[in-house]
Amino acid sequence: MARPDHMRFHAEIGLPLEALIKSGTAQPVLAPRFPSASGPISVPFAPVAAPHEGVEFHHFWLRHRAIAGDEASDLFDLSPAIALDHSVGAGAPLWDAVLKGGLAFGLRLERGRYAGALLQLAQRAGALVDAGKAGDHAPDEHGDLAGDLVIECGPERSGGGAQAEAGAWSNGRLTLPCTLPCTSTLPGAEWQVCVNAARRFVGLSAPLANSANEQREYTRLAQQEAQRIADMDALLQESDPLASHTFASTHPALARKLALFAACGRIPTEDFEVFTPPEWLAAMWGRGVRPRRYDRMANRMPQQQLIEWLASLKRQRDALTRARETV
Amino acid sequence: MKDANIKRIVIAGGGTAGWMMAAALSKVLGAKGAGGAGIEVTLVESEAIGTVGVGEATIPAIMKFNAQLGIDEHEFMRATQATYKLGIEFRDWGAIGESYFHPFGRIGFDLEGIDFHQFWARLKHLGDSNGLDAYSLNTRAAYASKFVRPEPAHGQVINQMGYAFHFDASLYAAFLRRFAEGHGAHRIEGRIEHVEQDGETGLVRALKLDRDRTIEGDLFIDCTGFRGLLIGQAMGADYHDWSHWLPCNRAVAIACERAGDPVPYTRSTAREAGWQWRIPLQHRTGNGYVYCDDFLTPEKAEAVLLDNLDGAPVSNPNHLRFQTGHRAQFWAGNCVAIGLSSGFLEPLESTSIHLIQMGIAKLIALFPGTRDAPVERAEYNRLMEDDFRHVRDFLILHYKATSRKDAPFWDQVRMMEIPDTLTQKIELLRSRGRFFKYDAELFDLTSWLAVAEGQGWGPQGHSPAADRLSESNVRQSLANMRSVYAKTIDAMPSHQAYLDKYCKAAGETLRADAA
Ligand SMILES: Cc1cc2nc3c(=O)[nH]c(=O)nc-3n(C[C@H](O)[C@H](O)[C@H](O)COP(=O)(O)OP(=O)(O)OC[C@H]3O[C@@H](n4cnc5c(N)ncnc54)[C@H](O)[C@@H]3O)c2cc1C
Numbered sequence: 113m114a115r116p117d118h119m120r121f122h123a124e125i126g127l128p129l130e131a132l133i134k135s136g137t138a139q140p141v142l143a144p145r146f147p148s149a150s151g152p153i154s155v156p157f158a159p160v161a162a163p164h165e166g167v168e169f170h171h172f173w174l175r176h177r178a179i180a181g182d183e184a185s186d187l188f189d190l191s192p193a194i195a196l197d198h199s200v201g202a203g204a205p206l207w208d209a210v211l212k213g214g215l216a217f218g219l220r221l222e223r224g225r226y227a228g229a230l231l232q233l234a235q236r237a238g239a240l241v242d243a244g245k246a247g248d249h250a251p252d253e254h255g256d257l258a259g260d261l262v263i264e265c266g267p268e269r270s271g272g273g274a275q276a277e278a279g280a281w282s283n284g285r286l287t288l289p290c291t292l293p294c295t296s297t298l299p300g301a302e303w304q305v306c307v308n309a310a311r312r313f314v315g316l317s318a319p320l321a322n323s324a325n326e327q328r329e330y331t332r333l334a335q336q337e338a339q340r341i342a343d344m345d346a347l348l349q350e351s352d353p354l355a356s357h358t359f360a361s362t363h364p365a366l367a368r369k370l371a372l373f374a375a376c377g378r379i380p381t382e383d384f385e386v387f388t389p390p391e392w393l394a395a396m397w398g399r400g401v402r403p404r405r406y407d408r409m410a411n412r413m414p415q416q417q418l419i420e421w422l423a424s425l426k427r428q429r430d431a432l433t434r435a436r437e438t439v
Numbered sequence: 440m441k442d443a444n445i446k447r448i449v450i451a452g453g454g455t456a457g458w459m460m461a462a463a464l465s466k467v468l469g470a471k472g473a474g475g476a477g478i479e480v481t482l483v484e485s486e487a488i489g490t491v492g493v494g495e496a497t498i499p500a501i502m503k504f505n506a507q508l509g510i511d512e513h514e515f516m517r518a519t520q521a522t523y524k525l526g527i528e529f530r531d532w533g534a535i536g537e538s539y540f541h542p543f544g545r546i547g548f549d550l551e552g553i554d555f556h557q558f559w560a561r562l563k564h565l566g567d568s569n570g571l572d573a574y575s576l577n578t579r580a581a582y583a584s585k586f587v588r589p590e591p592a593h594g595q596v597i598n599q600m601g602y603a604f605h606f607d608a609s610l611y612a613a614f615l616r617r618f619a620e621g622h623g624a625h626r627i628e629g630r631i632e633h634v635e636q637d638g639e640t641g642l643v644r645a646l647k648l649d650r651d652r653t654i655e656g657d658l659f660i661d662c663t664g665f666r667g668l669l670i671g672q673a674m675g676a677d678y679h680d681w682s683h684w685l686p687c688n689r690a691v692a693i694a695c696e697r698a699g700d701p702v703p704y705t706r707s708t709a710r711e712a713g714w715q716w717r718i719p720l721q722h723r724t725g726n727g728y729v730y731c732d733d734f735l736t737p738e739k740a741e742a743v744l745l746d747n748l749d750g751a752p753v754s755n756p757n758h759l760r761f762q763t764g765h766r767a768q769f770w771a772g773n774c775v776a777i778g779l780s781s782g783f784l785e786p787l788e789s790t791s792i793h794l795i796q797m798g799i800a801k802l803i804a805l806f807p808g809t810r811d812a813p814v815e816r817a818e819y820n821r822l823m824e825d826d827f828r829h830v831r832d833f834l835i836l837h838y839k840a841t842s843r844k845d846a847p848f849w850d851q852v853r854m855m856e857i858p859d860t861l862t863q864k865i866e867l868l869r870s871r872g873r874f875f876k877y878d879a880e881l882f883d884l885t886s887w888l889a890v891a892e893g894q895g896w897g898p899q900g901h902s903p904a905a906d907r908l909s910e911s912n913v914r915q916s917l918a919n920m921r922s923v924y925a926k927t928i929d930a931m932p933s934h935q936a937y938l939d940k941y942c943k944a945a946g947e948t949l950r951a952d953a954a
Contacts, residue, residue: 124552317903318871325866326873333875368818375814378805380822383877405808409467
């Protein structure tokens with residue numbers, strides 16, 4: 113699966129979305145299911161509703177629930193992305209509904225065809241592709257591939273010679289962070305880190321004999337990104353994240369996120385995040401973490417306006433659900 | 440859900456920090472605000488003590504603050520004798536006799552998704568003599584003394600411009616005072632004599648004023664300037680000293696008559712033991728010499744400043760002492776320090792008012808539900824420290840990247856050890872113009888590049904990606920850009936004409952109370 117940011121990458125390399133849709137290679141995904149210790153959680157890319165005057169929607173929702181006394185309702189009941197997404201029921205949502213809806217979406221891509229399309233693009237841009245045969249680049253007696261720079265893309269590492277740590281660039285070897293274990297369990301993470309690595313490498317490319325600074329920077333950025341992914345993985349896998357005594361030392365940024373969200377409903381972001389605040393919100397919410405209070409700025413909206421806003425969101429959600437059911 | 444119990448906010452101090460805070464809080468949380476979140480905002484200040492009297496140059500982020508308050512820009516400019524600021528001219532920083540411009544806004548246009556400066560660096564190493572200035576609309580407009588406010592309808596060239604303001608600090612505080620009082624904030628004139636704390640929790644309960652008055656509150660904002668009456672003296676928050684990296688610790692400021700039409704930029708001239716600022720306003724020019732007293736006496740600094748004014752002085756010299764650094768805790772207990780009480784980074788890039796703005800925005804975002812809010816407090820402190828650290832590193836670059844060997848002060852800063860993170864950043868930029876911005880970082884590639892290049896530490900190579908276009912193609916594209924910028928500048932009104940048309944302050948009175 114490819115996250116919404118992947119579309120930017122496609123634009124950069126000249127792979128239009130229309131072509132992927134037409135060839136049947138891509139299906140839209142609005143709310144992938146993340147595995148967790150308490151069962152799968154729908155994590156929509158789009159927020160449930162837009163912020164109002166800088167205040168995130170969930171604060172208004174919490175205020176509304178306090179007014180309505182409706183303890184049974186759930187914030188994500190109102191998510192248009194979940195209502196549209198196939199993962200809740202009747203097959204993939206229709207492309208026209210998704211494109212019209214204006215919500216952030218990712219792509220479920222048919223691997224073989226997608227790889228074929230990328231291969232064609234690479235060849236057209238001058239890449240030499242020699243499937244199966246390493247040719248001049250055959251591994252030496254240590255199993256090392258020949259070349260000025262070897263980029264390791266899969267979990268199976270070649271050779272017995274100098275190896276780069278997952279996600280690092282050193283000694284003429286660059287290992288894509290998709291070899292990190294948790295990237296394969298979190299939908300979209302694997303491809304996202306590959307795209308980020310490609311961008312970062314292009315941004316830092318330098319003559320190989322003279323690139324120590326660039327290598328250090330590349331590795332530093334990749335490692336920070338890997339930590340953010342590991343944070344999400346830990347949040348999902350820990351049996352009771354709020355009660356974790358180890359997060360403060362093993363995942364300090366996650367510990368901060370949980371503490372602040374529980375205290376006042378804010379989601380602090382770190383440098384080099386992979387997941388967006390709406391995704392963190394959905395993941396924390398799905399793991400049962402709730403704010404003890406909402407932002408008092410949400411009180412600035414007149415009560416009647418708040419009630420009408422929530423009612424209109426509910427109507428929109430119902431319309432989307434009905435549309436899905438008739439497909 | 441526990442009901443929020445902060446009902447009364449007390450702001451101690453009525454300088455720029457205090458009144459910015461009062462304006463923002465009364466607008467978004469005050470009793471008269473939309474929906475009436477109903478918080479009472481009280482500000483205590485002492486006219487007898489007065490304000491620091493400096494702080495007149497800003498950066499473009501201030502626009503966001505004004506927009507959030509709903510301030511009309513032209514009205515604000517008229518009220519504060521303001522001029523526009525397109526950047527800062529640095530003289531004698533890299534070497535005596537050299538100068539460069541640090542512009543706001545963008546430099547050049549990217550080509551095929553590759554950063555503009557990579558192409559510029561490629562041509563530079565092929566011998567092309569066009570500097571970054573040739574591709575900055577801000578720099579060209581500044582030196583031509585032109586200005587127009589970018590509007591969406593102006594198209595992408597003019598919208599590359601960024602701007603900020605120079606204003607009279609005391610008029611700015613007065614302007615914000617009217618705004619805050621109009622939104623329900625109360626002002627109390629008086630001297631704070633004692634800070635009353637809860638014996639058990641240490642939280643501040645009240646301010647004791649002269650004439651036996653007591654002002655109680657739930658949340659206290661310390662805007663008492665360098666004194667730090669609440670955060671330092673009462674709450675005991677330590678100070679992290681950064682003067683080993685930024686050794687200037689004194690300043691002398693003075694206002695003088697304006698000489699000719701005000702130019703739309705600040706000037707910073709490096710001197711023997713620090714640097715001198717010149718800030719042109721509509722009615723006068725603000726000047727000051729920031730220096731390190733290990734290398735220069737206050738008397739000598741004052742004499743150098745007086746020798747280097749554009750016009751006759753219109754105020755008395757204002758001598759100030761400071762220590763670069765910040766409080767270990769910006770927010771301690773139920774007291775949040777904003778402005779000079781929270782820390783100070785010398786005014787080389789006009790960042791202090793911005794840091795006030797950052798403090799206000801973060802406090803509103805993390806506004807506590809109860810008097811003691813340890814989680815919100817910890818996050819606030821972490822974020823503010825990040826902000827200070829990022830600005831600090833950019834300031835250090837100005838001192839480190841110099842080849843001046845004419846005075847002991849410059850020897851010291853040229854040879855000082857700098858933070859590792861900054862070394863890595865500078866090396867990346869110097870080798871091939873690479874730059875990765877942290878989320879909270881204020882200054883972007885344009886700023887780092889302009890200063891590094893201006894002081895002789897610019898990129899020595901370029902990204903191989905910039906070789907993707909043929910040399911002739913790159914030369915042509917960059918020549919086109921220069922010609923577009925030149926035509927755009929030709930069509931702009933002069934800065935003075937723009938001020939006259941939209942922002943002319945009433946009366947030409949010279950104010951002598953601020954430099
Ligand atoms: C040399 C220099 C140049 C600068 N240049 C710039 C610049 O160009 N751009 C920029 O952004 N920033 C600049 N700054 C910083 C800027 O001046 C400050 O950030 C800004 O003025 C805010 O100051 P303040 O309100 O925190 O403190 P102050 O202006 O000192 O205000 C303190 C307030 O607290 C009150 N007070 C103190 N004690 C008591 C008491 N006991 N009882 C009652 N009231 C009390 C005072 O009366 C006053 O109202 C500069 C600073 C210096 C030192």
